Amino acid sequence: MTQPFGSDYAESYDALYADKDYEAECDLIERVLRTYGEGKIASILDLGCGTGNHAFPLSRRGFEVVGVDRSEFMLDQARNKAAALGRPPPDHFHHGDIRDVDLGRRFDAVLIMFAVLGYQIKNADVTATLRAARRHLSAGGLLLFDFWYGPAVLFQRPSARVRVISSSGGKILRASSSELDTNRDICKVRYHLWRFDAERLLSETEEEHTVRYFFPLELDLFLESAGFASVRLGAFPEFDRDPDESTWNALYGARAV
Numbered sequence: 001m002t003q004p005f006g007s008d009y010a011e012s013y014d015a016l017y018a019d020k021d022y023e024a025e026c027d028l029i030e031r032v033l034r035t036y037g038e039g040k041i042a043s044i045l046d047l048g049c050g051t052g053n054h055a056f057p058l059s060r061r062g063f064e065v066v067g068v069d070r071s072e073f074m075l076d077q078a079r080n081k082a083a084a085l086g087r088p089p090p091d092h093f094h095h096g097d098i099r100d101v102d103l104g105r106r107f108d109a110v111l112i113m114f115a116v117l118g119y120q121i122k123n124a125d126v127t128a129t130l131r132a133a134r135r136h137l138s139a140g141g142l143l144l145f146d147f148w149y150g151p152a153v154l155f156q157r158p159s160a161r162v163r164v165i166s167s168s169g170g171k172i173l174r175a176s177s178s179e180l181d182t183n184r185d186i187c188k189v190r191y192h193l194w195r196f197d198a199e200r201l202l203s204e205t206e207e208e209h210t211v212r213y214f215f216p217l218e219l220d221l222f223l224e225s226a227g228f229a230s231v232r233l234g235a236f237p238e239f240d241r242d243p244d245e246s247t248w249n250a251l252y253g254a255r256a257v
């Protein structure tokens, strides 16, 4: 069993999530930032940036984007793409833990996207992450994060899945199974990944990802104690709709106070 977002998973990541519409997510992020932001929003910190799939579209749209991630393998992917695309520059992707990162500067907005907050399991981890977001914002700056919406997770329950994805010159097979721990509000997702080229198996990996789901009132409390005021909690990506049991993902917008 390798650590989450190890080399095989990171190399397969963009193929695995090729059908995730990052451009549309960036449309929504831009809309929310413009609707709720105070003044011009030019700089964005992306905590848990992964392979940079929000950073690249946002950078192309003119934002200065800086990313932080603890997986060197995910960062390698981001930096290789940055070297090919030209922006953001590869050195805008920093290695670090989002619970204690301090880049010594402030941004107009902070993103924590694709359930990255859910990877922070204990209350202290969540608090530390939100405080890190807060210290990179001036008062009025915006924080946006999506998360697994607890009422929907408990209502729908996670299920086992198998996916076959075509990747350049081969295929990836991913099987996942999940175990819910309703006492700790976490879901343990075990991924088994096989990568093939046209003829043979190239690699086989297993990773266990533990993801916490959240409920609105506890998030209000976490955010308030970290120095944020709620702006809006909506379904994700249908942000104008209130979340309900059908909404596995929700998006929270908060303002630094």
Ligand SMILES: C[S@@+](CC[C@H](N)C(=O)[O-])C[C@H]1O[C@@H](n2cnc3c(N)ncnc32)[C@H](O)[C@@H]1O
Binding pocket: 004, 005, 047, 048, 049, 050, 051, 052, 053, 054, 068, 069, 070, 071, 074, 096, 097, 098, 099, 112, 113, 114, 115, 116, 119, 120
């Ligand atoms: C599901 S991926 C999301 C990546 C990216 N935000 C996206 O939307 O594609 C989760 C990422 O969060 C990173 N991550 C989780 N916890 C972290 C922590 N405490 N510090 C830094 N990175 C973290 C992982 O390494 C991984 O790259």
